[in-house]
Amino acid sequence: MTDNQRLWLAIALCLAYCAWVGFIIVSHYARQRERRHVTTGAFIVAYASQTGTAKQLAEYQAELLESDRPVKVIALNDLAIDTLRKANDALFVVSTYGDGEPPDNGRRFYRALQQHNKQHNTALLQSLSYRVIALGDSQYPAFCAFGELLDVALQQSGATAIAELEKIDRAQSQPLPGDASQSAESSFKASTWRVTEQQQLNSADGRELFMVTLDAEQALPAWQAGDILDIQPHNANTAIAEWLNKHELNPDTVIAVEGTPTPLKLVLQTRQLTDLAGAGNKEQHILDMPLLPLRSYSIASVPEEGQLKLMVRKQYHPDGTPGIGSGWLTTYAGSEEPFCANVKDNPLCHIAQLDVPLVLIGAGSGLAGIRAQLAKRYYANSDADIWLIYGEQSPQLDNVIPAAIEAWQMGFAGLKIQQAYSRGEPGQYVQDVMVAAADELQNIIARGAHIYVCGSHQGMGQAVHQTFTDILGEDALMQLIDEQRYHRDTY
Ligand SMILES: Cc1cc2nc3c(=O)[nH]c(=O)nc-3n(C[C@H](O)[C@H](O)[C@H](O)COP(=O)(O)OP(=O)(O)OC[C@H]3O[C@@H](n4cnc5c(N)ncnc54)[C@H](O)[C@@H]3O)c2cc1C
Ligand SMILES: Cc1cc2nc3c(=O)[nH]c(=O)nc-3n(C[C@H](O)[C@H](O)[C@H](O)COP(=O)(O)O)c2cc1C
Incomplete structure (x- = not known):
């Protein structure tokens, strides 16, 4: 090929690349416009949801609205204050994340609404009638705090509440209205699984980390990296036997659960084993015992x-007994005892773009979500850069990455792994690695990287969020959230 031909080929390739990038940008904005478009007069159902529950409830509520007007289900951040100003009716379904x-x-x-309320004294939303449903968990000190804050901010901007704020407490294992997967024992049983392997990855007594493998009884459902499995834990068989013994009941006695004759030993698998002392009708008492929390x-x-x-990190109660869910998965469950679990869609943690760099940050059991993101790229033959920053306690006891992902590392030319051990030499947390590599982080983000953070919120997620705020600035971080490039899978 002559120099001239090479030049033309290079120009043609550059033009094709620019056209492809242009196409991606145009279709991104077209999708965004479509997402944000609200027809005049539509009933707005807006949700704010970290792990998909409030979104699911919003979609269900939208179906219930018997309205001859169009109904628009929309993420709160996609809703412009000006669009809301022109609307008459809205339902807000919001959860609370972080510390309230x-x-x-x-x-x-929320920031935009607050700013407006601070700066203007006008009743901006005076035409709006609204209702807020708040999802939360009463084990957190700021129970349903965001629902409350939103309710107050809407009132301050002149909107009229047509009903009191409704709070739904997830700690009560309360079924969500319309949630087929959680509304009753029978429907939760739709998806049945068995534990086939419990492999301990570390050698740290008292905080064992297990890789737990599950086989589905039915066809394997579809899921994506970033999704969540909700499980219905069982009691240990020894605890059930002790309870039956104490109450002098026969495990094979059959009682009717939702019309189905069921042996007592099975009924007790998923129920909180409260004392029967003083119960008049024992059978009714057993049926009324709450289910173990999901x-x-x-x-x-x-x-x-x-x-x-x-x-799964095995947790322990103060009396030394294992945690309800982690104890079930890591210790008691075996291939003989099927249990119910459902895959939950977690859209904020899906990363569809496989050709952009990826920064994975996690600690402890957060390696779970990280492994899934790596596997996704591995099976898609992606060769984009991946930078994994992972934290654990001890280099001697917690060298868990090799058992979890070593076999794949060869497949990733661009994979860089940095580990932080809080009890290593020097003692370091993932946020210390981030600070030391601040320039490099800014660089990879400027190259279009997505960020995925997985693991405990209190121990790690908050510190990582603060460090990103310090390194990038709050506005830039907010921009990443808006562009759906900062994915938080913290719990
Ligand atoms: C979206 C999401 C994703 C998650 N992903 C993972 C994951 O990938 N891996 C993982 O390991 N976990 C994960 N978790 C956490 C997991 O759901 C459980 O919270 C965790 O396994 C502990 O539950 P448990 O039932 O085993 O413990 P529980 O029985 O709920 O006990 C938990 C802790 O509470 C304390 N406690 C309980 N009862 C008492 C008491 N009476 N007095 C004093 N203290 C008490 C104990 O210290 C105990 O360690 C995730 C959570 C969420 C929300
Ligand atoms: C990291 C984390 C922090 C949370 N913080 C709070 C809180 O401060 N107050 C509260 O009421 N609920 C809190 N929750 C509970 C959630 O609001 C509750 O599980 C809700 O159903 C989640 O809905 P979503 O899936 O739509 O995000 C928190 C949950 C997580 C995982």
């Missing part, structure tokens, strides 16, 4: 692997 904070897809809207786990594998994997 808005979920990421509601933060910007527990959520970040999925650690992708469907291409043919198995669903979790990484």
Whole structure:
């Protein structure tokens, strides 16, 4: 090929690349416009949801609205204050995240509404009638705090509440209205699983980390990296036997559960084993015993692997008994005892773009979500850069990455791993690695990187969020959230 031909080929390739980038940008903005478009006069159902529950409830509520007007379900951040100003009716379904904070897809809207209320004295939303449903968990000190804050801010801007703020407490394992997967025992049983392997990844007594492999009884459902598995834990068989013994009941006695004759030993698998002392009608008391609470786990594998994997930190109660969910998954569950679990869509943690760099940050059991994101890129043959920053306690006891992902590392030319051990030499947390590499972080983000953070919110997620705020500035971080490039899977 002559120099001239090479030059023309290079120009043609550059033009094709520019056209492709242009196409991606145009279709991104077209999708964004479509997402944000609200027809005049529509009933607005806006949600703010970190892990998808409030979104699911918003969609259900929208279906219930018997309205001859169009109904628009929209993420709160996609709702312009000016659009709301022209609307007459809105329902807000919002959860609370962090320490009484808005979920990421509601933060910007709330800030804008607050700013307006501070700066102007006008009743901006005076035409609006609204209702707020707040999802929260009463085990957190700021129970349903974001729902309350939003309610107050809407009132301050002149909107009229047509009903009192409704709070839904997830700590009560209360079924969500319309949630087929959680509304009754029978429907939760739609998806049945068995634990086939419990592999301990570390050698730290008292805080064991397990890779737990599950097989589905039915066809493996579809899921994506970033999704969550909600499980219905069981009691240990020894605890059930002790309880039956104490109350002098026969495990094979059959009672009717939702019309189905069921042996007592099965009825007790998922119920909180409260004392029967003084109960008049024992059978009714047993049926009234609350179910064990559901527990959520970040999925650690992708469907291409043919198995669903979790990484579970075994927790202990003060009396030394294992935690309800982690004890079930890591200790008691076995291949003989099927249990119910459902995959939950977690859209804020999906990363569809495979050709952009990825920064993965996590600690402890947060390796679960990280493993799934890596697996996704591995099976898609992506060769974009991946930078993994992972924190654990001890280099000697917690060298868990090799067992979890070593086999794949060869497949990733661009994978860089940095580990921080809080009890290593020097003692370091993931945020210390971030600070030391601040320039490099800014650089990779400028190259279009997505960021995914997985693990405990209190121990790690908050510190990572603060460090990003310090390094990038609050506005730039907010911009990343808006562009759906900062994915927080912290719990
Ligand atoms: C979206 C999401 C994803 C998650 N992903 C993962 C994951 O990938 N891996 C993972 O390991 N976990 C994950 N979790 C956490 C997980 O859901 C459970 O919270 C965790 O396993 C502990 O639950 P448990 O039922 O085992 O413990 P519980 O029985 O709820 O006990 C938890 C802790 O509470 C304390 N406690 C309980 N009862 C008492 C008491 N009476 N007195 C004093 N203290 C008490 C104990 O210190 C105990 O360690 C995730 C959570 C969420 C919300
Ligand atoms: C990291 C984290 C922090 C949370 N903080 C609070 C809180 O401060 N107050 C509260 O009432 N609920 C809190 N919750 C509970 C959630 O609001 C509750 O689980 C809700 O159902 C989640 O809904 P979503 O899936 O739509 O985000 C928190 C949950 C997580 C995982």
